[in-house]
Amino acid sequence: MRPEPISRHTGLTQHxxxxxxxxxxxxxxxxxxxxxxxxxxVREDIASGRxxxxxxxxxxxxxxxxxxxxxxxRAALLDLSAEGLVxxxxxxxxxxxxxxxxxAIEVTEARMVLESLCAAKAAARITDEGLxxxxxLGDRMTRAVAEGDDLEYAELDDALHRLIRELSGxxxxxxxxxxxxxxxxxxxxxxxxxxxxxxxxxxxxxxxxKAVADRNPEAASAAMTEHLSDVIDHLTAAxxx
Numbered sequence: 001m002r003p004e005p006i007s008r009h010t011g012l013t014q015h016x017x018x019x020x021x022x023x024x025x026x027x028x029x030x031x032x033x034x035x036x037x038x039x040x041x042v043r044e045d046i047a048s049g050r051x052x053x054x055x056x057x058x059x060x061x062x063x064x065x066x067x068x069x070x071x072x073x074r075a076a077l078l079d080l081s082a083e084g085l086v087x088x089x090x091x092x093x094x095x096x097x098x099x100x101x102x103x104a105i106e107v108t109e110a111r112m113v114l115e116s117l118c119a120a121k122a123a124a125r126i127t128d129e130g131l132x133x134x135x136x137l138g139d140r141m142t143r144a145v146a147e148g149d150d151l152e153y154a155e156l157d158d159a160l161h162r163l164i165r166e167l168s169g170x171x172x173x174x175x176x177x178x179x180x181x182x183x184x185x186x187x188x189x190x191x192x193x194x195x196x197x198x199x200x201x202x203x204x205x206x207x208x209x210k211a212v213a214d215r216n217p218e219a220a221s222a223a224m225t226e227h228l229s230d231v232i233d234h235l236t237a238a239x240x241x
Contacts, residue, residue, distance in 0.1 A: 034072030038062060039079045046085055046096055047182045053098035057086065084183055099183055105235045107184045112228035114173045114180075115161065119208060119224035120217035122167035130167050131213055137163060138209040145202045153198045160205055164212065164224075204230060 042062070045051040057077060063070045077094045080086035087097040099107070126134070137160050144153040161181075165174045204227035211219035 032072075034066065034068030035075040035079070038066050038068055038073050039076035041066065042076065042080060043083075043085060043182060051096050053096050055096045057094040057096065059093070083179055097183075101235060104184050105232055107180050108228060108232050108235060111177055111180050111184075112225055112232070114177050115164070115228060116221040116224040118165050118168035118170050118173055118177070119212060120168075120221040121170055122164045123212045123215050123217040123220035125169055126167050126212060126215060130163075134160075134163060134167070134209055134213055138206055141202055141205060145198050150198055153202070157201065157205065160209070164208070167212070200230075201227075 042051065042057070051057075059070050059073045059077070062068075062073045062076075066073070077086050077088065081088050081094070085097055086094050088094050122130075137156060141153060141156045141160065144150075144156055165177060168174070204223070207223040208220060208227060211223045
């Protein structure tokens, strides 16, 4: 099912259980509503893996899918191209951009700096309510690994990083990290499928949880840096294969 649209959008309708935006409303608003909706929906589909790297994005198909005029779809794809998520090929249209292994390493290096900052800020700012939520998430991750539920663990992995960003209150860093994360999604999925990766990753995540829960910014930053350094090491090893 299509994820719920961002609340600021108006002129939404339901078709077969899927929320779309009416072409009439998009035209009334000069195509901006349709442009924003398509841009956010395609970005989310790339982030979730529903759209694979290299997959073609046909304007006519997207226009029909979202009930938006083609000019809105075209503008949305231009936005996503500027973000590095979509590649526009002359005479051939658009497709989901494939990130090289070298680029994936660079993206993870940038994430490491920003996510370490967020971990430190989260440790300094965490409330008692946030502490309960963080601890519960760590317990759920431990349970998922014990039960061999790799899919659940991968979802909880994303949830933990997202929670730490929320706890940090660092809106600028969060926006940049989200864009970097979507760029790197194919390599992220590959990492989660490595033998015993959840078990190794769990230990690193629990160290992050403990440091943030202890309200120790230095330890939280170091734990996050160590975790993403390990990811970089795995990506570098894959490059040598």
